[in-house]
Amino acid sequence: EPEVTQTPSHQVTQMGQEVILRCVPISNHLYFYWYRQILGQKVEFLVSFYNNEISEKSEIFDDQFSVERPDGSNFTLKIRSTKLEDSAMYFCASSRGRSGNTIYFGEGSWLTVV
Amino acid sequence: SQQGEEDPQALSIQEGENATMNCSYKTSINNLQWYRQNSGRGLVHLILIRSNEREKHSGRLRVTLDTSKKSSSLLITASRAADTASYFCATDATDSWGKLQFGAGTQVVVTP
Numbered sequence: 001e002p003e004v005t006q007t008p009s010h011q012v013t014q015m016g017q018e019v020i021l022r023c024v025p026i027s028n029h030l031y032f033y034w035y036r037q038i039l040g041q042k043v044e045f046l047v048s049f050y051n052n053e054i055s056e057k058s059e060i061f062d063d064q065f066s067v068e069r070p071d072g073s074n075f076t077l078k079i080r081s082t083k084l085e086d087s088a089m090y091f092c093a094s095s096r097g098r099s100g101n102t103i104y105f106g107e108g109s110w111l112t113v114v
Numbered sequence: 115s116q117q118g119e120e121d122p123q124a125l126s127i128q129e130g131e132n133a134t135m136n137c138s139y140k141t142s143i144n145n146l147q148w149y150r151q152n153s154g155r156g157l158v159h160l161i162l163i164r165s166n167e168r169e170k171h172s173g174r175l176r177v178t179l180d181t182s183k184k185s186s187s188l189l190i191t192a193s194r195a196a197d198t199a200s201y202f203c204a205t206d207a208t209d210s211w212g213k214l215q216f217g218a219g220t221q222v223v224v225t226p
């Protein structure tokens with residue numbers, strides 16, 4: 001079964017550094033998402049992306065965050081100047097369509113900011 | 115507002131027993147999806163149920179949806195030790211396609 005793949009699986013970074021998390025969505029999917037889960041908390045929506053632009057973003061997704069689809073297969077989340085509170089599991093997800101479509105998640109990227 | 119709140123928070127059962135967990139939500143939805151998460155791992159999709167559906171089955175899983183009560187249930191029949199995981203419902207609200215709102219989850223432990 002096709003999967004959403006994410007790299008790296010774990011990353012430790014110093015506060016203030018920039019981090020790029022990478023994702024390869026399922027190949028025939030058109031909608032892409034980033035979610036995060038702080039340890040012990042709920043999974044939270046960050047951003048959705050379609051047709052090379054952001055469709056929707058949460059209040060968490062401030063100017064510190066950006067997303068990009070640099071080529072036909074990758075989808076990235078960039079966090080500029082990381083803070084301690086950015087430590088979380090970041091999930092990439094994709095779906096074929098928007099309405100009534102299953103959203104498939106990757107295994108996640110653990111980010112620890114020290 | 116809180117969406118997709120699961121109940122109970124934790125459930126401990128023996129292999130072979132059934133596990134039932136519930137999810138309540140507040141706003142109108144397009145669909146509701148159930149996911150499983152093993153500790154520290156990714157979210158595995160289990161079932162999607164649309165707002166015009168009342169019940170769906172997939173293997174040992176049965177999901178119901180009652181839009182009048184804004185609630186859903188997930189039943190796992192004949193549970194196995196491998197079913198030990200956290201289970202989350204996630205709602206896709208009518209005014210916000212693809213922006214899933216997750217509950218805190220039900221932690222299920224199945225003992226052999």
